[in-house]
Amino acid sequence: MADDLLVTHEGAVRVLTLNRPDKLNALNPALHEALAGAFAAIEADETVRAVLLTGAGRGFCAGADLGQNIGGEMRDLGASIDAHYNPLVRRMRGLGKPVVAAVNGVAAGAGANLALAADIVVACDSATFTQAFIRIGLMPDAGGTFFLPHLVGDARARGLAMLGETVTAREAAAMGMIWRCLPDAGFAEAALALAATLAAKPxxxxxxxxxxxxxxxxxxxxxxxxxxxxxxxxxxxxxxxxxxxxxxxxxxxxxxxxxx
Structure with missing residues (x-):
């Protein structure tokens, strides 16, 4: 549904808000399609100078919507990655405009790696990051095995992926996973101000x-x-x-x- 993604304009900043708060903004095909359409529009719009990606409610993104596979049957997960996750990560990295991820709560699994695909990641004090894949018998995707070693080093990347431990925003900032941890109060405004600053750059x-x-x-x-x-x-x-x-x-x- 179109309402799964809210698209707003703040001057030269295009704000994309994942809007499935009852599911912690878990990614489903409809949300993927909405993101693909939004980024295609951003690519074509010269008035957009920066992108701010965030989530509605108490989570940034909980990763894939596992509720669609409760039966536990085997699936071709590679098909979903090819159709949705890899094109999204490539689009964010290849976009000739800065992308800011404002992590306002839980960022887990592919949701955590979606944030790491941004150019600059900020998170509020209460946000957390989890490479949750190991908990359901999977390995990181959506660029996780690429971004993590480059950001935090091989030893930390392996520990985060293999143990599936949750790290706080402060811990993520300290290890170089994200740019900065900001106070909960005024977080949305601070993230928008950062994106607006980038939009004013050459x-x-x-x-x-x-x-x-x-x-x-x-x-x-x-x-x-x-x-x-x-x-x-x-x-x-x-x-x-x-x-x-x-x-x-x-x-x-x-x-x-x-x-x-």
Whole structure:
């Protein structure tokens, strides 16, 4: 249903709110389809400069909706991953705009890894993260085995995945899993302010950073240095760069408009 995902506009920020609070915003096919449509619209809309992804109620996302498989029969989970989870993660990482995940409560299983697919993750004090897959005989998916080792190191990644322990937002911030833990009070407003700050940054520089950071996971140093050179060459020919230099010389805040 369309109401499973709330899409709102706050200036140049597109806010996507997972809206199945009675299910802790667990992911089902309808919600996946709504997310795919929302990100397709964001890709095509040049007025959108940043994305804020959050959840309604007391949870961010509890992962896959297991209520649809209570019978416990064997399933081809790879088909669901191919159809929904992998395209969503690729879309978030490949989007030329910053994505902020505002984790407002429980983030478990694929829900935790959906958050980690964002560019910047903030969580409220009461939020928790759990690689819950082991509890039902599965391994992390939705990018979990990729993001976790890069974010927290191999030893912690294996422990989190194999033990399925829950970590608090403060613990997640301390181990480098997320950008920052924020107070519960005013969390939604603080997350929106962060997204608005990103929306005011030079858009092409942000897009180039995403390309470079994504490539850094697999590039060697020489390839990464060459990529930085090529991306920086393009940025040096943008109106935003010219504006940034002028603003620096004139000792005033830069006014970036994303121009090429």
């Amino acid at each position: 858009a092409q520089a942000i897009a180039a950073m995403k390309v470079a950071f994504n490539a850094a996971f697999t590039n060697g140093l020489d390839a990464q240095l060459d990529l930085e050179r090529d991306l920086q060459r393009g940025l040096g020919r943008t109106a935003d760069f010219a504006e940034g230099v002028r603003a620096f010389a004139e000792k005033r805040p830069a006014r970036f408009n994303g121009g090429s």
